[in-house]
Structures are given as C-alpha cells and as structure tokens.
Amino acid sequence: MAVWLGSLSLVLLAVYVRERIINRNLNKEVLYIRERLAALTEASGTRENGYVLVPSGNVGVRELSAQLNHLLETFYRQKAEYQCARQAMEQMLTNISHDLRTPLTVLKGYSELLLKEGKRGTSLPEFRDMAKKIDRKADELVRTIDEYFTMSKIESGDWKLVMRRVNVTQLCHELILDYYDVLEEAQYEVAIQVDDMPVYAYSDEEAVKRILKNMIDNAVRHGGSGKYLGIRLKYLADGIRIEVEDHGAGITAKDEEQIFSRNYTTARKGTGSGLGLTIARNLARQMGADIEVYSEPGIRTVFTLIL
Amino acid sequence: MRSRILIIEDDQSVSGMVSDYLASEEFQTDVFDSGEAAVRAFSGRQDYALVLIDLMLPDMSGMDVLRYIRRSSTVPIIIITAKDNDTDKSLGLNLGADDYVVKPFSLIELTARIKANIRRTTRYDSHPGEDMIRIRDLEINVTKYTVRVSGREPDLTRTEFEILCLLASHPGQAFSKERLYELIWKEPYFGNENVLNTHINRLRAKLKAASGRDTVYIKTLWGIGYKMEEE
Structure with a gap:
C-alpha cells in the first residue's frame, strides 16, 4: 500500500513538474510575443519590418504566431504601398507646380502689359477692366499653387524649422x-x-x-x-x-x-x-x-x- | 542711350514677353535660347547693361553661363529660377549673380529690379571710373562723396551722405529704421531713434536749402521707416 501510494505521489509529482515546465514555457512564449509586438509597433514608423518567430511545441502558439505574421505581412505591404503613393503624390505636386510656373509667368506678364497699355489710354475702358480681372486671377492662381505647395511641404515634413x-x-x-x-x-x-x-x-x-x-x-x-x-x-x-x-x-x-x-x-x-x-x-x-x-x-x- | 539687356531663356513665350515689356520701358534686348549662343554673343560685344538668365537651359547649365560671364565681367546679372527651393538661389548668388526672380514673376517687379541693378552699377563715360546715381534732380557722385541738387552742392557729413546714397540707390524701396541703422552704423538697433531722426532731419534741411524748394526726397513711412521717392 505504502509502495503504491509512494509511486502514485511520484507520478503525480512528475506530472506536476512537467505541467509546470510546459506552463512556464507557454508563459515565456506569450510574454515574448507580447514584447515582440510592442517592439514592432514602436518601430512601425521606421523601415524595420520584423516578424514574430516562436519555435514553440504548442500548436496553438504556432498558429497564433503564423496568423500574426500573416497580418504583419499585409500591414508591411500596405505601408510600402502607402509610402510609394505618398512619394508619387509629392512628386506630382512638384511637377504640377513646376509645369504651371512657366505658363503662369506668361499669363501674368501679358496681363500686366495689357494693364499698362490700358493706363496709357490706348484701349477701351472695358478692356482695361478685363485686363485687371485677368491680372487678379493670375495673382490668385500663383498664390493658390504656392499654398498647396507649402502645405505639402509641411505635411511631408520637408519644411525644417530653424x-x-x-x-x-x-x-x-x-x-x-x-x-x-x-x-x-x-x-x-x-x-x-x-x-x-x-x-x-x-x-x-x-x-x-x-x-x-x-x-x-x-x-x-x-x-x-x-x-x-x-x-x-x-x-x-x-x-x-x-x-x-x-x-x-x-x-x-x-x-x-x-x-x-x-x-x-x-x-x-x-x-x-x-x-x-x-x-x-x-x-x-x-x-x-x-x-x-x-x-x-x-x-x-x-x-x-x-x- | 538705351540700355542693352542680354536675355538668356529657352522658353520663347517667356523671353518674348519679357523682351516686349522691356522694349516698352525703353530698353534694347538681345534674346538667346541657348547658353552657347549667348556666351558667344556676350564675348562679341561689351556694352550689355545687364544679363537676365534662366538657370535651366537645354544645352549648358545657366550656372555655367553665369560662371563664364563672371570670369571676364562685372555686369549685373539677374537669375530666373522656376524652383521653389533655396539651393538654386544661393548657388546662383554665390556664383556672382546680383539678384534673382522666381517664376512666376511680375514684369513690373522684374523691371524695377533691372533698373535698380543697372542704376547701382552705371558708370558714365564722361567721368570714367566714377559711380554716379541720378534720381530726380539729385546727382550723387559715389566715388567723390559729392551731391548736386539743382546745380548746387549741399555740404553733407559722411553719415548724411551714406544715408542719402543708400536710399537713392534703392528708390521706392522701404527701409525700416532698424535696417537703415544697421546698414549705416553697422551695429544693431536698440531703439536709437533720435540718432537716426536727427541725421535724416539735417539731411532733409540741407537738401531743401540747396534746392530752394519743398521737394520731398526722403519720405517717412508711418514713423517706422523711410524711402526715397521716385518722382
């Protein structure tokens, strides 16, 4: 009887110890996943694209990290796509602003010439009014383009404060x-x-x-x-x-x-x-x-x- | 004599327009759409009063043209840039350009800059080597430190002369008291209003006594600045 009870206790102790170890490992893995995710969240603004790698014996944990990695992969891909799109937008804005400058210079210049002629009295008063309106609109256009450009510079962080x-x-x-x-x-x-x-x-x-x-x-x-x-x-x-x-x-x-x-x-x-x-x-x-x-x-x- | 201006700009709609406008302001213009041809033209004649140059040219960079011209001449150079960033501007100014305009620019403003830059450097043939500023009935000899107003020569102190000279070489341009003080006295302004006021008032009185008229040459702007009246 005593022998039997003794061996039962031993078996129970062994089982207990084994379960403790498994539990401790699981805890460690969960903790690791948590810390890893925290680190990845922290670095999400940078170029670092890391994953969660847990060589676990537990099927559940393995599947959990596989799902997480899948999610991370989608996130990184979208992040990259977003960066590309933003850069393309900025480039486009720069191009638009640049390509509009030359025609605008001409528009603005000739409206000033018209106004000048108007002041010399060589044209009808209504023409002078028209010239004035064109000149004003040209100024407005210049200002608007400038503002969009500045806004994009600020939003992209290109405007460095000194x-x-x-x-x-x-x-x-x-x-x-x-x-x-x-x-x-x-x-x-x-x-x-x-x-x-x-x-x-x-x-x-x-x-x-x-x-x-x-x-x-x-x-x-x-x-x-x-x-x-x-x-x-x-x-x-x-x-x-x-x-x-x-x-x-x-x-x-x-x-x-x-x-x-x-x-x-x-x-x-x-x-x-x-x-x-x-x-x-x-x-x-x-x-x-x-x-x-x-x-x-x-x-x-x-x-x-x-x- | 009408001043001759060299325009180097590859966009013909812009160069044509600038040239038309300058012609209406009594300037003569030579227009080139490439750096190569402009450089050749510049070497060919020595009488350009000013060079207006677009930094982006098809064949050679505007910067190279600028460098080439500066090697042999002190002619005033104004650069045109289509870029918003400051790198181009400062690079151009470092290479010896005197001023710049950014597209889209106003022709009125461009013309004012051209006139100011020419005025700053004009040398008259009758007195070789002497810098003269002429504005309204004032004749300022920058080399000899003399001023003639309606034929008479008021006796100005060095400071009074420098103030007059500074304002006269930028007609119509407003100078804050701070800027004027710093440019003349070469030290920061700490509300030294009396010093500045006293000199300006004396200068005005001397000009008035010499001209015998009440002409306002130097105008006070809201009590915070001054400018030379253009007419």
Missing part, C-alpha cells in the same frame, strides 16, 4: 512696410503699435513671416471693407502676442471654428484655396506657438500670433 532668436519688432516693421504702397493707395487707416525697442522670440523666422503675412493678407482681403489695419506687438510675462486687427465684415462664431480647417474659406467660391490659415496654424504649432481669433462681426476682428 529655431533661433528672432527680432520680432524689426520683423513686424519690415512686414508691414511691404504693404505701404498698397495700403496708402487704398487709403487705409494704419495703426502700428510696435515699440521701437527690440523684442526677441525663439522661433523660425521664415515661419513667423509667413504667418504674419497671412494674417495681414487676410485682414486686407477679407476685412478690407473697414479700411483699417492695426498691428500690435505685446510683450507680456507669459509670452509675446502679435495682433493684426481689421474692421471688416468679421467672422461669425460658427465660422470661427472652421476657418483653420483645410479648404474652408468664407470668401466667395474661387477666390482662394482656403489653405492660408491652415498653413499658418500648422507652422505656429510646430514652433510651439499658436494662433487665436477674436471677432465681433462688422466691428473688429483680431488674429493673434502667440509666441
């Missing part, structure tokens, strides 16, 4: 001076509150220029009816605020949420790509800055770049 100490006082002065002739001719009231003392911001100069230019362009293009343009530089404890104010039609609360989204424009159809503010906010956020809008429609609208 963060430096930038004299934003001087930058504001020089940017607004670029508009001197346009604003004086259109008899704008221009209010500049940018103190002479230099204020520096750690930022990308090109990006800040681009953003402010977009804000001023918008104030003139969409808020031009108010014939007012204000630019203010405020140096506060929590940062630098550059405000551009117009007294035009303004932006309703409903539009306020949407003006920063792609291709949304409050202007009549066909007057702009609607990408300007998307680009501006995108660039601002990449620098760790932001853009705010405040509008009392018909009274005043203020766009603020917070650096």
Whole structure:
C-alpha cells in the first residue's frame, strides 16, 4: 500500500513538474510575443519590418504566431504601398507646380502689359477692366499653387524649422512696410503699435513671416471693407502676442471654428484655396506657438500670433 | 542711350514677353535660347547693361553661363529660377549673380529690379571710373562723396551722405529704421531713434536749402521707416 501510494505521489509529482515546465514555457512564449509586438509597433514608423518567430511545441502558439505574421505581412505591404503613393503624390505636386510656373509667368506678364497699355489710354475702358480681372486671377492662381505647395511641404515634413532668436519688432516693421504702397493707395487707416525697442522670440523666422503675412493678407482681403489695419506687438510675462486687427465684415462664431480647417474659406467660391490659415496654424504649432481669433462681426476682428 | 539687356531663356513665350515689356520701358534686348549662343554673343560685344538668365537651359547649365560671364565681367546679372527651393538661389548668388526672380514673376517687379541693378552699377563715360546715381534732380557722385541738387552742392557729413546714397540707390524701396541703422552704423538697433531722426532731419534741411524748394526726397513711412521717392 505504502509502495503504491509512494509511486502514485511520484507520478503525480512528475506530472506536476512537467505541467509546470510546459506552463512556464507557454508563459515565456506569450510574454515574448507580447514584447515582440510592442517592439514592432514602436518601430512601425521606421523601415524595420520584423516578424514574430516562436519555435514553440504548442500548436496553438504556432498558429497564433503564423496568423500574426500573416497580418504583419499585409500591414508591411500596405505601408510600402502607402509610402510609394505618398512619394508619387509629392512628386506630382512638384511637377504640377513646376509645369504651371512657366505658363503662369506668361499669363501674368501679358496681363500686366495689357494693364499698362490700358493706363496709357490706348484701349477701351472695358478692356482695361478685363485686363485687371485677368491680372487678379493670375495673382490668385500663383498664390493658390504656392499654398498647396507649402502645405505639402509641411505635411511631408520637408519644411525644417530653424529655431533661433528672432527680432520680432524689426520683423513686424519690415512686414508691414511691404504693404505701404498698397495700403496708402487704398487709403487705409494704419495703426502700428510696435515699440521701437527690440523684442526677441525663439522661433523660425521664415515661419513667423509667413504667418504674419497671412494674417495681414487676410485682414486686407477679407476685412478690407473697414479700411483699417492695426498691428500690435505685446510683450507680456507669459509670452509675446502679435495682433493684426481689421474692421471688416468679421467672422461669425460658427465660422470661427472652421476657418483653420483645410479648404474652408468664407470668401466667395474661387477666390482662394482656403489653405492660408491652415498653413499658418500648422507652422505656429510646430514652433510651439499658436494662433487665436477674436471677432465681433462688422466691428473688429483680431488674429493673434502667440509666441 | 538705351540700355542693352542680354536675355538668356529657352522658353520663347517667356523671353518674348519679357523682351516686349522691356522694349516698352525703353530698353534694347538681345534674346538667346541657348547658353552657347549667348556666351558667344556676350564675348562679341561689351556694352550689355545687364544679363537676365534662366538657370535651366537645354544645352549648358545657366550656372555655367553665369560662371563664364563672371570670369571676364562685372555686369549685373539677374537669375530666373522656376524652383521653389533655396539651393538654386544661393548657388546662383554665390556664383556672382546680383539678384534673382522666381517664376512666376511680375514684369513690373522684374523691371524695377533691372533698373535698380543697372542704376547701382552705371558708370558714365564722361567721368570714367566714377559711380554716379541720378534720381530726380539729385546727382550723387559715389566715388567723390559729392551731391548736386539743382546745380548746387549741399555740404553733407559722411553719415548724411551714406544715408542719402543708400536710399537713392534703392528708390521706392522701404527701409525700416532698424535696417537703415544697421546698414549705416553697422551695429544693431536698440531703439536709437533720435540718432537716426536727427541725421535724416539735417539731411532733409540741407537738401531743401540747396534746392530752394519743398521737394520731398526722403519720405517717412508711418514713423517706422523711410524711402526715397521716385518722382
């Protein structure tokens, strides 16, 4: 009896030990699969395309990893296809932009020639109007192409920010001076509150220029009816605020949420790509800055770049 | 005498248009659609006032033409590029181009750049080796540091002369106070408004006294910048 009980215990112990070992191995394999998947997820943005290889005795685990590998393979193939498609898109955009430049140069040039002839009084007034319209549309086309191109550059990560100490006082002065002739001719009231003392911001100069230019362009293009343009530089404890104010039609609360989204424009159809503010906010956020809008429609609208 | 401009551009719709426009602005133009022919033409005559060149040419690179011209001449060169990236621009400027325009460019802007670049380098035959800037009734002798206004010579200090010279060689172009200060005093501007204002005011007073008229040569722009009035 004792012998019998003894051998039973031994057998049970052996079975127990064997099962423990199997269980431990299984645990190890599952843990390995988990860690491997975590590593592959981490590396999914890179070129590394790894698989899960588990030389397991367990049929279930083997099938599980086979399924996982199948899934990974599909994912990698699609990733590669996506990369290809994106590169092709970028290349196409570059080509389009390049191929449109030459005909646009000619279009723009001759519209200017027509306008010039018109000013000399050698053509009928209605022809002058037509020339003006062609010239404006040519400008718009140039701007639109430029915006699509910039947007794609930002989205593909080709726009590399160069963060430096930038004299934003001087930058504001020089940017607004670029508009001197346009604003004086259109008899704008221009209010500049940018103190002479230099204020520096750690930022990308090109990006800040681009953003402010977009804000001023918008104030003139969409808020031009108010014939007012204000630019203010405020140096506060929590940062630098550059405000551009117009007294035009303004932006309703409903539009306020949407003006920063792609291709949304409050202007009549066909007057702009609607990408300007998307680009501006995108660039601002990449620098760790932001853009705010405040509008009392018909009274005043203020766009603020917070650096 | 009408200034002669060498245009090197392979797209004939562009070169034809530029040439038409420049003709209406009283320029003479020679148009070539290949680098080879342009180089030959350039060696053939010495009287080009400016060279306008597209960087992308069928036979030889615009850069090579640029390099060739620079080996023997200081004629102002403006490059035309269709590329958005800055590499072309900076490469061109490093090779000795004076200015650049990016397609699509405005003819008005191009013409302004051409005039400014020619004005900056024009030498008059009557005084060989002397740089003169003429704008409205001002005659500025850059070599001798003298100014004549309506036949009289106001006595300008060195700084006043430099300010006048800088603004006059870029007529119509707005200079912020910061930029003007940095270009003249060669040090950063820290709101040194009085220094700049004082010099500008004295310069204006001297020009006014000499011309005997109230002509505004230097215009103040919103209190933040200055420019030389074109007419």
